[in-house]
Amino acid sequence: MMNRRTLLRSATLLAGGLMLPALPLRAQQAQDAAAPFSFDALIQRAKDMAQAPYEPPMMPDPEIVQQINYQRHGELKFHTATARFSGQPDTGDVKGYPLEFFPLGMYAPKRVRMFVVENGQSSEVHYNPALFDMPADNPARKLPSDAGFAGFRLQEWYTEDDWTKQDWVAFQGASYFRAIGADGQYGLSARGIVINAAIPDGPEEFPDFKEFYIEQQPGGTPDSPVTVHALLDGPSVTGAYRIKMTRGLDRTKGVIMEVEAKVFLREDVERLGLMPMTSMFWFSEYGRDRLIDWRPEVHDSDGLSMWSGTGERIWRPLNNPDATRVAAFGDENPRGFGLSQRDRNFDHYQDGVFYDRRPSLWVEPLAPLGKGAVQLMEIPTDDEINDNIGAFWVPEAPSVKGNSYDLHYRLYWQNTEPFPATNIAQTRATRIGRGGQPGHPRPAGVYHFAVEFDRPEVMKQIPYGVFPDVMVTASNGTVSRTFAEPVPNGNIWRANFDLALEEGQLTDLRMYMALDGKPLTETWLYQFRSDWAFD
Template identity: 50%
Template sequence: MTRTLDRRTLCKTLGKTIALASVAGLAGSGGAPALAAAPGLKLGPAQPFSFETLKAQARTMAGEPYRGPATPAPDLLQSIDYDAWGKIRFNDSFALYAEGPNRFPVTFFHLGRFFKKAVDIYVLENNSAREIIYDPSYFDMPADSPARQLPKGAGFAGFRFQEAKDSQKFDWHKNDWVAFLGASYLRAIGELHQYGLSARGVAIDTAVADRNEEFPDFTKIYIGPQSGDSVTVYALLEGPKIVGAVKFVMTRGEGVVMDIDQAFFLRGDVVRFGIAPLTSMYWFSETAKQTAVDWRPEVHDSDGLAMWTGWGGRLWRPLNNPPHVMASAFSDNNPKGYGLLQRDRVFDHYIDGVYYDRRPSLWVEPKGDWGKGAIHLVELATDDEIHDNIVVMWVPAAPAVAGSEFNFSFRLHWLADEPFPSGLAKVVATRLGNGGQPGQPRPKGVRKFMVEFLGGALADLPKGVKPELVVETSRGHLGHYQMIEAVPDEVPGHWRVQFDVAGIEGKDPVELRAFLKLGDKPISEIWMFQYHPF
């Protein structure tokens, strides 16, 4: 589930730093009439298309041997390293929808060492699909680029939607808002106009012992109609154990909202079948950091997992960079939502020019009843920011065996915060330290936890009223020292609690749970933390 591509550079590549050149357009191929949507692009013959026929195709393919996407000239693609790939730039005069009434032009990514699998990309018009035929003249590239030696019709690695041509805020030639690139990964801009974490079409056996994780690919993409602020895309997904048909309706607003319908057909048995998976990076934060491991105070795309359970509970699980692979499961029935959030929005907490403080939060809103299952959180150890080491997904309780069919619908919200505020106080920081009371000798083997809460009913507490802390630990026992106080920063509703845990033996993780209440009424979300003794 990790990727070793330079994510800092990739975020810039997917963002605002590319200056695209302009060249003259090409005529349509073969003398066939060009679609109004695609002047200058070479197109294949028209063929009928509908989402129902795509699902039927996926169902049929599930009973056939896996073939997978084409990898043209793999040795040649290996020579297109990241530097060479970065010098290959799509010429925006060839952009799909660069002309005509549709607002959002589409540009394309080139194949290379890190993106070797070609995806067939089609344009839809009047219920017909025509393939967009790769031609090297669509791209600006150095004269000695190895990409010039690729065979005819080699294909594209992916695509992206540029900002609206009529935007008063962005230049569409230089700014995009959603990108599909690599396997079934996709990204979108959040409210703060920055790329960050990724979504995936599906997750197959992530972090399962004795099994290799599979990364199914979007092998065919159909770029469909646009209406107002929305675009429609269809995708055929294929892997050794799965075939699927996916529909995306993506809307550009303050952030990005995606309505997604999925139909999956299993070729083989899957142990951890991940629906609506989100993939992010967490290296370190104020919670824990190795001494002098990096000059920055924090480095992460997301700092926690938020959950809204079927029974109405609001949970917050701070992320970890664990000593080894950890998988946590939070059982639920018909969850109301979950997401990987970036709550820390203070630039001085990162002091980095790639703007971790602006990375989007991504929330999954299920549609309909998802039934019984669990939200799975997988955390891998990492020693750098170039690795995506966090995955969260919904794993249905129903067995994922060969011949099974699954249908799921949900909405993805790429925003600055979760889209459905609870009204409860939020957890905004988790800090660890040596146990005991300040100014006195610190007892050995005691760990202190400090949790900060902000907002909700805490902002309206009468003077002299303190909330009550409820805290539990799965191992060891709570120490004598506890403290609840308003943080002395003059921010209304900003409180912190401290408590000690003692008697922890061994290095197995410790599960902690805490929240604030007034009387019998909870006034904060539930903090759930996995502590790794060291």
């Protein structure tokens, strides 16, 4: 969970400083003869593999690959002009979303096979060092000609001036992939699967997408989907995935992916995470020590949003805890969940890496999930380089050897959640400080929570002089001084309460605002421990 940000950040360095190749496109991207391909056949391969012993992926020349560190990997620049589907007149290539490949490196040492699918036929694309601009002293020059690739990305649709400047999706490392949102910025990632994350009896397993089959429609348009088929393999699991990715020229819509997958277990799994995503949360308007960093907030996502099977809307602000923790939110056939970046005010970050532009990611199940839980994993971090947040669906039934799972879901990489409730307000901010009355001595072990809710079309319905009720419960501790107040300059209301909690005690908080007995806001959940604060 925590080892992929450096790898993906290396990938972003490949976007600039491009040089034209000396060799023509087809000479550089050598391919095998075409062979029939179908998703059904890929599923059968995954099923057969689940009955056979696991074979780890090939890792060419580990001693050389380990020399290709973050800096040296960033020197390796793909010759964008040779990309497949660039549609450039002098190549005679099909017009589409140009396809580029990532080279091997310290943080991406496993060879991944790449295939292009055309008219139901697949052809493997082979590694060639001539595809990359390599400085003369770069250790990658010592790699063999069959070293292979580490992953791939797609550039924006070909236009005269900007197609080389921005990629919009990337697959690299284990089963990780990510896309940009409406503001053209990468942030959090999705994963094919999670196996035994944060269990006490052993390390997490990271299955790999070992083969990719990439298909674009001949004569397609920017709204035509790019279809990626992927073969998953790991010690405990195999799987076949079909991911239809839609970008379009209206970039304000972000990226939408429809995923179909068939997963097979070759071993028992203690925690099986389906439809997973992973992100980073260091600190927000809460959780920041005074001198920890110069910026007000640092995070790719600030909360877990859920739409339960019963229709309840839930918001759980993220934590950077003192130890790895997993929270489970039991449900049956949830309508969706996601990790969101709701705070989009640059002044709240003051950072040139644009955390205010990071996409939110929402998963919409397209087939019933049955009983289980959305699980939220939070890992301690003392820097922004680590992905320390995970969210995924865990089925209620035991995940045992021989089980198979049919998945069908949609991923939305956008600024906001795609199905917002229009009749309740959303959480805008969570603030935590010392409890007690201002102007009086502040009692030890008492904490004040101020949670802001915002949606003008909802909050303006509150009659003048009427104050909503703050409905709050705590699994531990004592709640007092509950009251609501309007925030000046807008239809924002703040729910306030104090919490008295013994030192070191953990509590789960649940709160919403109500008017005339009916919910006015989504349900705010939070997990808090007193020694995370400032005593």
